[in-house]
Amino acid sequence: MIALRGPSTPYDLKRAVGHSVGYFWHFPHAQLYSEPDRLADLGLLELSVEDSGRRRKTYSLTDTGREALREWLAAPTAEHFQMRDIAELKLFFNEVGDPDNVLTLAHEQIKQHEERIAVYEGMQERFGTAPEARPRMITLELGLEMEYAALRFWTALAADDLERLRRDRRPE
Template identity: 80%
Template sequence: MSDVRLSATSYVVLGMIALRGPSTPYELKRAVGHSVGYFWHFPHAQLYSEPDRLAGLGLLELAVEATGRRRKTYSLTDAGRTALKDWLSSPTHEHFQMRDIAELKLFFNEAGDPEDDIPALARDQIKQHEERIAVYEGMVERFGDDPHAQPRMITLELGLEMEHAALRFWSALADGDLDRLRAARSARRNRG
């Protein structure tokens, strides 16, 4: 098992099945779309192919309906549970990745017309971050008191912090007031 490489998608599949119990690829896709899909993007087609690969490695058990649509349902094996537990307890050495298309556009905007492009980009980003904040706050209202959701609410709090930070940045850029961000950063550095 040590020579087998598992990807982040592998662990998403193992983790979702550990949380949900036996699942079809379609159920995995829906569950990911309503949870980790908010902050971890990958092609959903992988949720249809990765379970077969993990079953071939002995990390999932496959059951296929004998009749009808012959749906495949995957369950976590002891080896799969161990692989997930080992991954969860191992240190994370990769640095945080933001992968924000708007940030790329901002970086390369010198090639365009900054007077037109940057304010429009900032306004669009403000709208998008405000919408995502509303979605996350709605989730907090719906699931905040659910004891089963509590461990994952911490991730939601991180998402809210990141969205608010991005909103502050794009708002300052739209207002032409990056000095406000620089002053806040300087104040944080002086407190720390």
């Protein structure tokens, strides 16, 4: 995030994450305050502290940090996609609960995915044509695909029509 935005305080990082990568990758706020110190200790970030007042810490990327970031970005990722969705977990364990919960859960998920789609499409309208935003817009496309896939699933579940979903998924 510091490579994207330039010198930043932990609070700056928290705000930037909340308006960008935080939509699809959760960062505990405590990590955004502790991790920069760890990276500074490794020589990947440079730390400057205000002499007076709030004595805010501002972190900047070092040349070593920029090279480590380039290496990390260039390395292939062999890890499988992970999805940590509480609704999916509740659906899995629902047989021990009230079957009516599935319908309630489905309707709530439909609403949430429609809202997130609206947010993402609004972001596309605001930032989609700026050349400097292209890498993040590509990520946004994946986010939209995930949201639309989830919306299709929960809508089919609410309509008790998972067979249609299965048919639509098969290649011709």
